[in-house]
Amino acid sequence: MGPYSQLAENLVGSEIVRLGNLIADRIRRGEHIFNYTIGDFNPKIFPIPDGYKRAIQEAYEEHFTNYPAADGILPLREAVSAFVKRHYHVDYAPNEIQIASGGRPLIYSLFRCLVDPGDKVIYAVPSWNNNHYTFMNGGQHAVIETTPENAFMPTAESIRPHLEGAVLLCLCTPQNPTGTTLSRKDLEEICDLVLEENARRPEGARKLHVMFDQMYGLLTYGDTVHYNPVELRPEMKEYTVFVDGISKCLAATGVRVGWSLGPASLIAKMKALLTHIGAWAPMAEQVATARYLGQTEAVAEYLDQFKAALHERLQRIYDGIQSLKAKGYPVDAIHPQGGLYLTVKFDLSGKSPNGPQTQEAVTDYLLQEAKLAITPFYAFGASRTDPWYRISVGTCDLETLPQMFSQLEAALEKLRG
Numbered sequence: 001m002g003p004y005s006q007l008a009e010n011l012v013g014s015e016i017v018r019l020g021n022l023i024a025d026r027i028r029r030g031e032h033i034f035n036y037t038i039g040d041f042n043p044k045i046f047p048i049p050d051g052y053k054r055a056i057q058e059a060y061e062e063h064f065t066n067y068p069a070a071d072g073i074l075p076l077r078e079a080v081s082a083f084v085k086r087h088y089h090v091d092y093a094p095n096e097i098q099i100a101s102g103g104r105p106l107i108y109s110l111f112r113c114l115v116d117p118g119d120k121v122i123y124a125v126p127s128w129n130n131n132h133y134t135f136m137n138g139g140q141h142a143v144i145e146t147t148p149e150n151a152f153m154p155t156a157e158s159i160r161p162h163l164e165g166a167v168l169l170c171l172c173t174p175q176n177p178t179g180t181t182l183s184r185k186d187l188e189e190i191c192d193l194v195l196e197e198n199a200r201r202p203e204g205a206r207k208l209h210v211m212f213d214q215m216y217g218l219l220t221y222g223d224t225v226h227y228n229p230v231e232l233r234p235e236m237k238e239y240t241v242f243v244d245g246i247s248k249c250l251a252a253t254g255v256r257v258g259w260s261l262g263p264a265s266l267i268a269k270m271k272a273l274l275t276h277i278g279a280w281a282p283m284a285e286q287v288a289t290a291r292y293l294g295q296t297e298a299v300a301e302y303l304d305q306f307k308a309a310l311h312e313r314l315q316r317i318y319d320g321i322q323s324l325k326a327k328g329y330p331v332d333a334i335h336p337q338g339g340l341y342l343t344v345k346f347d348l349s350g351k352s353p354n355g356p357q358t359q360e361a362v363t364d365y366l367l368q369e370a371k372l373a374i375t376p377f378y379a380f381g382a383s384r385t386d387p388w389y390r391i392s393v394g395t396c397d398l399e400t401l402p403q404m405f406s407q408l409e410a411a412l413e414k415l416r417g
Helices: 006-010 015-028 050-061 074-088 103-114 130-136 156-162 184-200 234-238 264-277 283-293 296-326 359-370 398-414
Strands: 097-100 120-125 140-145 166-172 209-213 240-245 258-261 331-333 341-346 388-392
Touching: 050 283, 074 097, 074 258, 074 283, 097 103, 097 264, 103 130, 103 166, 103 209, 103 240, 103 258, 103 264, 120 130, 120 156, 130 140, 140 156, 156 184, 166 184, 184 234, 234 240, 258 264, 283 296, 296 331, 296 341, 296 398, 359 398
Parallel strands: 120 140, 120 166, 166 209, 209 240
Antiparallel strands: 097 258, 240 258, 331 341, 341 388
């Protein structure tokens, strides 16, 4: 028994943040590292839109520095309503929208409003932080181990065995960490499963809700299309809570403006909880976001060039990995579909007598020998032996890619003995 609460004594910090901090320390000491660990952007490579930056500056100059409304200022909720209708083909009134300082407080408040100790939460691994939020709320973990054959996404059939008594199903597409997406067919089947389960439950029983994280929803490439439950099955509106915002689609991770869309009664509960936490987006940023989201041509122009730059990096790294695979190295990658992540395989554990013998050792080997810092899937709840990794391209300088691949190939060649 420790001196602090059971939660504090047993809480595990973010492996991604821990890894990122270690890499940052080495870089500060002068070591040159290709750091593709953190799901963030280098603002010198990917700045926020100029018009958005000016709108923030103007909002401060106009003295918007007081408390915002607890659920977000009305002009922003109205702007979000128009924005999601335009991009996602869903209708949400201002009282069905909650604004907060990014996605995290929205996810936390949703968990707190739905999950009591012992309640079952269904989520797939690898996935971002569902394991931690479930733990923090004393939930029962119903974990789905995904596979590369399904692009590391859950299916209706993999969810079905966990349905009984579950109160929350966590979905994210495009997914962090994989950069893969749910197809229309798979999402329709999942929605039908949820609707069937809720219809089966007796009147007055708690329903199964879906947390639908689409923070990367506007970042899809090629023929990939982003779908959402309410667009495909309007009846899902009663059971779906979206988590979304400007953090990824506008490269504005530090600006901290996010929103949830959901049933008015549940959004009201989340609002009440957040009034005690105070995790609101700053007033000036809310004003600026409301003004900028309405500039449809500027938003579209920014998204076009932003997505093209991200896609180019993802595609070039994918092509480079496939070239190494063709040379016989034990590597692979899944073709980029969305977000700023590429799923890459380094199946190096135990392949050489003097090489790395565990997946943790593989991670260290890539860092030491290739100066390549990437995030293992075991940091996202997957098995400690999982050979797959997330590469994040938000800090990727295209000019350095040839050097990175040269060092990586040399490190892989050393293991051939």
